[in-house]
Amino acid sequence: MAFRVTVDDVKVIFETSLKADNIEAFIRGANVLINDNLTGKGLAADTLKEIERNVAASFASQMDPLAKSEKIGDVQNQYIFNSVDPYMNMAKKLDTTGILASLGKPVATLDLGLETRSANTGVKGGD
DSSP states (O other): OOOSSOHHHHHHHOOOOOOHHHHHHHHHHHHHHHHHHTTTSSOOHHHHHHHHHHHHHHHHHHHSOEEEEOOSSSOOOEEEOTTSOHHHHHHHHHOTTOHHHHTTOOOOOOOOOOOEEOTTTOOEEOO
16 A cells, blocks of 8 residues: 655644654554545545645644643643644544545435325335
């Protein structure tokens, strides 16, 4: 499987102390997500590469969260998790198909009430 991005590509946008093997695992996951959902949907190769890089950084940030504020000494760190994910937000902006934004959302159903039954026979109607 050929990845669009490398560990170094991800490290350009995501500063981390994670090992290369860890980052590569997140790149693999991002690659599968992009291949399964966005390949062949009209996005340019460069766009797919940038989406893959940002999705990989998003996945990696779950293991090594972004520091929202950090101070050396007795002050506790605060971290950003899923609620504010700049990498996934960027990937969604790059995805002009809207597919990434829709992943994981429930599918809406609409009940039009078209199924009817005859009061006398119990036979379904509307056919």
